[in-house]
Amino acid sequence: MRQTEVSSWQEIQSEVLERIRTRKWKPGELIPNETELAEEFGCARATVNRALRAVADAGLLDRRRKAGSRVLTLPERKAFVSIPILRKEIEAKGQAYSHEVLHSALKQPARETLERLGIAKGTKALELHTLHMADGFPYAYEERWINTNYLPQAANTDFDGLSANEWLVANAPYTEAELSFSASNATARQAEKLKIEKGTAIFNTTRRTTQDHHVITFVKLWFAPGYELLMTV
Amino acid sequence: MRQTEVSSWQEIQSEVLERIRTRKWKPGELIPNETELAEEFGCARATVNRALRAVADAGLLDRRRKAGSRVLTLPERKAFVSIPILRKEIEAKGQAYSHEVLHSALKQPARETLERLGIAKGTKALELHTLHMADGFPYAYEERWINTNYLPQAANTDFDGLSANEWLVANAPYTEAELSFSASNATARQAEKLKIEKGTAIFNTTRRTTQDHHVITFVKLWFAPGYELLMTV
DNA sequence: GATGATAATATGTCTATACATATTATTTCT
DNA sequence: AGAAATAATATGTATAGACATATTATCATC
Numbered sequence: 001m002r003q004t005e006v007s008s009w010q011e012i013q014s015e016v017l018e019r020i021r022t023r024k025w026k027p028g029e030l031i032p033n034e035t036e037l038a039e040e041f042g043c044a045r046a047t048v049n050r051a052l053r054a055v056a057d058a059g060l061l062d063r064r065r066k067a068g069s070r071v072l073t074l075p076e077r078k079a080f081v082s083i084p085i086l087r088k089e090i091e092a093k094g095q096a097y098s099h100e101v102l103h104s105a106l107k108q109p110a111r112e113t114l115e116r117l118g119i120a121k122g123t124k125a126l127e128l129h130t131l132h133m134a135d136g137f138p139y140a141y142e143e144r145w146i147n148t149n150y151l152p153q154a155a156n157t158d159f160d161g162l163s164a165n166e167w168l169v170a171n172a173p174y175t176e177a178e179l180s181f182s183a184s185n186a187t188a189r190q191a192e193k194l195k196i197e198k199g200t201a202i203f204n205t206t207r208r209t210t211q212d213h214h215v216i217t218f219v220k221l222w223f224a225p226g227y228e229l230l231m232t233v
Numbered sequence: 234m235r236q237t238e239v240s241s242w243q244e245i246q247s248e249v250l251e252r253i254r255t256r257k258w259k260p261g262e263l264i265p266n267e268t269e270l271a272e273e274f275g276c277a278r279a280t281v282n283r284a285l286r287a288v289a290d291a292g293l294l295d296r297r298r299k300a301g302s303r304v305l306t307l308p309e310r311k312a313f314v315s316i317p318i319l320r321k322e323i324e325a326k327g328q329a330y331s332h333e334v335l336h337s338a339l340k341q342p343a344r345e346t347l348e349r350l351g352i353a354k355g356t357k358a359l360e361l362h363t364l365h366m367a368d369g370f371p372y373a374y375e376e377r378w379i380n381t382n383y384l385p386q387a388a389n390t391d392f393d394g395l396s397a398n399e400w401l402v403a404n405a406p407y408t409e410a411e412l413s414f415s416a417s418n419a420t421a422r423q424a425e426k427l428k429i430e431k432g433t434a435i436f437n438t439t440r441r442t443t444q445d446h447h448v449i450t451f452v453k454l455w456f457a458p459g460y461e462l463l464m465t466v
Numbered sequence: 467g468a469t470g471a472t473a474a475t476a477t478g479t480c481t482a483t484a485c486a487t488a489t490t491a492t493t494t495c496t
Numbered sequence: 497a498g499a500a501a502t503a504a505t506a507t508g509t510a511t512a513g514a515c516a517t518a519t520t521a522t523c524a525t526c
Binding site: 034035045049052053065066068069 | 504
């Protein structure tokens with residue numbers, strides 16, 4: 001039997017998904033064990049294992065040693081969002097990206113920010129205010145703090161050329177992050193920066209990036225009206 | 234050599250992540266091939282393969298046959314968001330969930346909705362307006378269309394008890410979805426439903442759920458002020 | 467030099483087998 | 497009966513070896 005003819009873990013995966021979807025295997029139910037399925041599909045147990053692991057990763061199966069694999073009742077579907085770099089996002093729309101650093105200062109943050117950065121009182125950090133533009137129009141206004149205790153090189157960097165975001169991606173990549181999304185009415189200051197009317201609803205994101213439990217940067221972004229975040233499950 | 238002593242694909246995975254993080258393997262660079270790594274770690278190639286596949290899944294490596302594995306320069310970070318059921322979300326905050334169906338009608342949708350549901354002109358669909366509440370206070374207002382051509386049972390269902398969302402999860406589980414998130418100023422109608430002032434910034438989500446390329450439901454949700462969507466990368 | 471055939475190579479997948487480990491079921495002992 | 501020890505079981509992981517497949521590099525040909 002040529003190996004790709006009948007089996008292949010992906011075909012088994014689709015078959016499993018199909019049986020779950022059509023409710024041949026009902027929510028809450030235990031499915032046959034790997035050995036039985038391997039026999040049915042005429043393949044090795046490892047192949048079934050690979051397929052079932054993939055389905056479990058997708059959040060549709062609960063797999064337990066000795067207990068077996070069970071179809072989950074209310075699958076907590078997990079959505080993938082990729083967090084693009086603003087420049088790329090804007091360029092992907094066919095618009096020209098540019099940015100302007102409106103403020104840059106090494107200073108002692110307020111108590112709240114100290115906590116968010118996880119640094120001691122009396123320590124300084126780099127504060128940056130940046131306006132991101134698409135075709136010259138305000139796209140997003142950014143307020144960022146960079147932990148210069150952890151990343152001292154940041155203090156001597158000029159962010160006029162390369163944006164702080166891209167600089168960080170290049171100089172402190174592969175980090176963890178917490179994100180939050182919300183809506184708010186533009187304050188007078190935000191309205192002025194984004195050249196919109198005060199009170200207009202704007203989409204906000206905040207991001208806290210860490211590496212080895214050290215906070216690297218904390219950013220707030222306010223997007224110009226019309227912004228939409230898309231994702232698929 | 235006992236198998237769990239030295240190796241294990243997870244240990245190899247951490248080591249690989251560590252080498253990427255510390256830039257021993259720099260962005261853009263080609264890493265040693267599986268056979269070489271297997272030798273270095275003293276394990277089978279399959280074990281290295283498993284580890285590298287996991288790192289690639291996490292979005293840090295680009296793996297190509299013959300070409301080898303390369304550290305990605307700008308890792309497109311992928312965030313996991315789980316889309317909870319509103320009831321669970323509210324209950325998780327320790328608040329009491331309740332909902333009220335304000336409108337329910339089988340009718341011919343407007344052209345725009347027809348398109349979104351992917352159904353023919355002249356066809357009817359079920360329109361539902363629901364208010365979700367936490368501790369009796371408005372939490373989110375929902376406008377939903379259900380494709381009764383694909384899910385005829387929905388037409389005869391009473392959504393006063395079980396919310397449409399939960400009914401759908403139970404009756405048409407394991408679907409695909411597209412989500413969007415944005416901010417807007419509350420219209421007069423929205424403000425009235427959510428008992429807030431007109432113009433207040435509210436967080437919106439829309440969701441289109443499909444199964445086998447058939448649209449099952451299309452939902453818009455407006456959240457009461459203060460709502461925040463969280464996720465981690 | 468361009469083109470097309472051919473070889474070389476790294477990853478992708480499968481098999482069979484073995485042992486590990488978590489968890490449940492059963493038996494034994496008190 | 498209840499607790500503790502033991503067996504049974506399904507998944508988890510590792511191994512060596514084989515073949516598949518995509519892609520690159522090389523070489524022959526015109």
